[in-house]
Amino acid sequence: MTAKESPAGSSLSTAVVAPRVTRLRENTLLFSFTDDHSKAPELILQKRVWALAAWLEERRESLGLLEIVPGMGNLLLSTAVQSVGACSTRDSAGIFDLDSLSDQILILWPTLASTDIKGRTIEIPVIYGGDAGPDLKEVAAHTGLSPDDIIARHCAGEYRVYCLGFQPGFAYLGGLDAALATPRRATPRLVIPAGSVAIGGSQTAVYPSTTPGGWQIIGHSVLKMFDPEQVQPSLLMPGDLVRFINMGGS
Amino acid sequence: MIEVLRCGALTTVQDLGRHGYRHLGVGQSGALDPIAVRQGNLLLGNPAEAAVLEISVGPLVLRFDQDCAVALTGSGFVATIDHGGIDLLPGHVAMIAAGDTVTLSKSLVPGARTYLAVAGGIDVPLVMGSRSTDINARFGGLHGRPLQTGDKLATGLCSTNAVPAKKGIRPLSPSHILRALPGPDYESFTAQSCEDFWNQAWRINHQSNRMGLRLSGHALELLQSLELLSAGVLPGDVQVPSSGLPIVLANDAQTIGGYPRIACVIQADLWQLAHVPPGTSVYFQQVTVDEAITALVQQRRYLSRMEDSLRSALREAC
Numbered sequence: 394m395t396a397k398e399s400p401a402g403s404s405l406s407t408a409v410v411a412p413r414v415t416r417l418r419e420n421t422l423l424f425s426f427t428d429d430h431s432k433a434p435e436l437i438l439q440k441r442v443w444a445l446a447a448w449l450e451e452r453r454e455s456l457g458l459l460e461i462v463p464g465m466g467n468l469l470l471s472t473a474v475q476s477v478g479a480c481s482t483r484d485s486a487g488i489f490d491l492d493s494l495s496d497q498i499l500i501l502w503p504t505l506a507s508t509d510i511k512g513r514t515i516e517i518p519v520i521y522g523g524d525a526g527p528d529l530k531e532v533a534a535h536t537g538l539s540p541d542d543i544i545a546r547h548c549a550g551e552y553r554v555y556c557l558g559f560q561p562g563f564a565y566l567g568g569l570d571a572a573l574a575t576p577r578r579a580t581p582r583l584v585i586p587a588g589s590v591a592i593g594g595s596q597t598a599v600y601p602s603t604t605p606g607g608w609q610i611i612g613h614s615v616l617k618m619f620d621p622e623q624v625q626p627s628l629l630m631p632g633d634l635v636r637f638i639n640m641g642g643s
Numbered sequence: 644m645i646e647v648l649r650c651g652a653l654t655t656v657q658d659l660g661r662h663g664y665r666h667l668g669v670g671q672s673g674a675l676d677p678i679a680v681r682q683g684n685l686l687l688g689n690p691a692e693a694a695v696l697e698i699s700v701g702p703l704v705l706r707f708d709q710d711c712a713v714a715l716t717g718s719g720f721v722a723t724i725d726h727g728g729i730d731l732l733p734g735h736v737a738m739i740a741a742g743d744t745v746t747l748s749k750s751l752v753p754g755a756r757t758y759l760a761v762a763g764g765i766d767v768p769l770v771m772g773s774r775s776t777d778i779n780a781r782f783g784g785l786h787g788r789p790l791q792t793g794d795k796l797a798t799g800l801c802s803t804n805a806v807p808a809k810k811g812i813r814p815l816s817p818s819h820i821l822r823a824l825p826g827p828d829y830e831s832f833t834a835q836s837c838e839d840f841w842n843q844a845w846r847i848n849h850q851s852n853r854m855g856l857r858l859s860g861h862a863l864e865l866l867q868s869l870e871l872l873s874a875g876v877l878p879g880d881v882q883v884p885s886s887g888l889p890i891v892l893a894n895d896a897q898t899i900g901g902y903p904r905i906a907c908v909i910q911a912d913l914w915q916l917a918h919v920p921p922g923t924s925v926y927f928q929q930v931t932v933d934e935a936i937t938a939l940v941q942q943r944r945y946l947s948r949m950e951d952s953l954r955s956a957l958r959e960a961c
Contacts, residue, residue: 415827417907419935421877423827430870446666453663460665462875464899469875473662557668558873558899561780565873565899601668602780619668621770621782627667 412502414495420459420472422495426502427466433567434466439555442468443631444505445498456494463556463631465565512554512632517599517614518640519590521547525613528578532592532609535575543611544639546570552597552635557627562601562619564629569597577607588613590637612637645711645761647794648744649704656765656784656796658694661773665898671878672775672783673894675756675853675917679716681946682812683760685953686714686736687805693764694774696790698757703747703790705759707739711798712762712805718814718918719755720747733757735811754851754920763799778853779895804960806953817918821891822911822930822938826881826904828869836863836887840905844924845889851921853895855882858925862887869903876900878916879908881927891916911938 413425426442427434434442446463449470453461459473472491521544522529529540536543552566559565574595582605585591589600593608600606601618618628629635659680660673674680674697684693696703701720715722715733722731725744731737739745747757767774767785776784785794829837839861848857863883876882880892882902891908892900893916906927908916919925930938 416824416932417827417877417904418824418879418909419932419939420910421907423874425827425874427872430872434872459662460875460877462665462898464874465872467872467874469877471877556873556899557666558875559668559897561664561667561669561777563668604779619780621669621780626664626669626771 412499414499416491416495417469420491421469422471422491423467423469424498424502425467433555436553436567438466439553439567440510440632441502441505442466443510445502446631447510448501448505462558464558465555510632512630512634514634514636515629516636516638517590517616518638519548519612519614520640521590521612526590526611528591528609529611531578532573532575532611536572538572543573546573547597547611548637548639550597550637552637554629554631554633554635556631557629560601560604560619561621562627562629563598564618564627564633564635566597566635569595571595573597575609578609581605581607582610585610586613588615588618590614644708645796645798646706646708647703647790647792647796648706649702650790650792650794651698651700651702652789653700654696654698654703654790655776655778656694656767656790657697657775658692658773660894661771661775661777661783664771665875665877668898669771670777670779670896670898671894672777673773674758674775675894676717676758676914678815678914678942678946679756679758679917680760682734682814682949683714683716683758684764685806685950686716686734686812687712687760687762688801688957689760689762689764689799693760693799694767694784695758695760695765698747698759699750699754701747701749704744706744707741709741711739712736712801713739713745714760714805715757716760716812716814717755717757718817719750719752719920720757721751722747722757722759732808732811734814736805736808738808752920754847754922756917761798762801762805766797766799777895804957806956807960810953810956812949812953815914817915819915819919819923819925820912820928821908821915821925822928822935823879823881823906823908824930824932824935826906828871828903829905831865831867831869831903832883832905833864833866836865837905839863840889841927841929844926846924847919847921848888849921853893855893855896856891856916856919856925858889858891860888863889863905865903871901871903873899873901876904877907879910879913880904881906881908909935909938911935911942
């Protein structure tokens with residue numbers, strides 16, 4: 394175990410605990426910025442994670458970074474220099490010093506401003522209920538709300554993209570009305586169609602591609618969430634605000 | 644052009660993988676054994692990143708409509724050039740004449756993986772920097788899916804000669820020992836489970852696939868139930884879901900996960916994930932970061948030596 398505490402930890406604001414760093418393998422580091430895993434991290438903390446990801450992104454080439462993956466209150470990075478697949482077998486001359494990169498990031502972390510990254514506001518048109526949202530009734534049964542009420546509350550929310558993962562372009566959204574939280578289905582569906590708008594526990598999401606899964610499908614959107622041919626393949630990016638627009642149904 | 648006359652499940656176009664897009668949720672894909680890809684491409688004088696076919700279930704019958712050099716690497720299949728009834732010797736270049744078929748019959752070891760490289764590489768469009776098939780998201784490779792009977796594959800331009808057939812390379816043999824570092828949640832497991840993890844033979848379950856190797860054995864236990872925020876994961880990470888039975892993430896794994904990670908397989912041993920078919924067993928061996936780096940450097944040296952030796956054979960052939 395190669396975890397260590399931040400040397401600058403004591404000077405951090407009370408909202409931010411000392412990061413925990415783990416060396417996952419020779420080319421991979423995981424930084425965890427919160428101890429509380431019971432709920433989504435505070436937005437102020439997540440904004441710092443985005444700021445760190447942006448700082449690293451600017452230095453992707455010079456630091457020889459391969460992957461920079463912001464998660465929920467954490468960030469994973471890997472370097473290309475020590476990757477078997479992604480770089481020439483000749484690049485092994487200098488094995489990159491991940492310890493010094495780790496120290497650099499720990500010193501940087503408390504100085505990162507948690508200022509807003511320029512998130513856009515994206516409106517997602519949704520057809521709710523019926524064939525488009527076969528589980529709307531189940532969410533109604535669980536929450537005790539009427540389908541119309543569920544739609545109104547789902548559309549009233551303002552959702553923040555915390556990070557992307559699971560599928561290409563799949564956004565982890567914060568901000569679901571707590572009254573709409575519904576457990577995953579006891580038996581997962583074999584197919585959740587691309588474009589499905591769903592609720593799983595206290596989260597909501599739009600599925601960019603077809604997949605099996607247990608989330609409750611309440612609607613469908615025709616928006617293309619991910620297109621690998623585009624310069625910017627993902628419709629949603631961390632920091633963006635999302636609103637759902639009711640296009641009918643229920 | 645290469646025509647697919649017959650095709651079992653799960654033959655895909657792969658290269659060294661799609662890197663640098665995990666922050667968008669885009670997985671790595673790519674050959675599970677990147678060393679075998681490098682070997683095949685080196686033998687043919689292709690660039691290292693040329694796309695090849697990854698075959699794990701036979702049969703596969705291909706007809707070539709032009710003369711073409713090919714090389715078989717990896718493990719598990721016997722391949723023949725039908726019209727001559729000639730065996731394709733793994734790790735060596737073979738010349739296929741226009742009109743000939745190449746047959747990879749049933750795999751000798753079900754679930755093993757073989758790679759067929761062709762001179763010029765399999766020519767499919769680059770998508771996000773790679774020709775690899777992302778089966779889950781359905782892009783890359785040939786139409787984002789495994790090959791089917793009737794498919795036609797273009798090959799790229801062959802720029803150089805291949806290594807003469809008399810000179811070849813021996814495939815690496817998997818040791819079935821996966822060296823690993825303790826993972827970020829290692830200390831959340833009971834001492835007994837940590838011991839069990841390193842000491843028992845883990846059987847590869849039949850539900851294993853390119854997303855992950857599912858292991859059977861004595862289930863692992865956490866000290867107490869553990870909730871984790873979703874965080875980035877990589878191939879080689881060993882997740883332990885609530886069943887207590889570990890999953891070694893492989894190339895098609897999702898980019899973010901929330902299960903406790905007891906260990907992370909080091910890079911030098913990731914290629915073995917291609918060659919531990921269901922029914923076989925693996926052990927995990929704990930190593931330090933320094934040992935992991937040493938292992939990687941040694942692997943690089945092996946690859947460099949192989950490159951030098953094959954390049955000089957190529958020069959002699961010219």
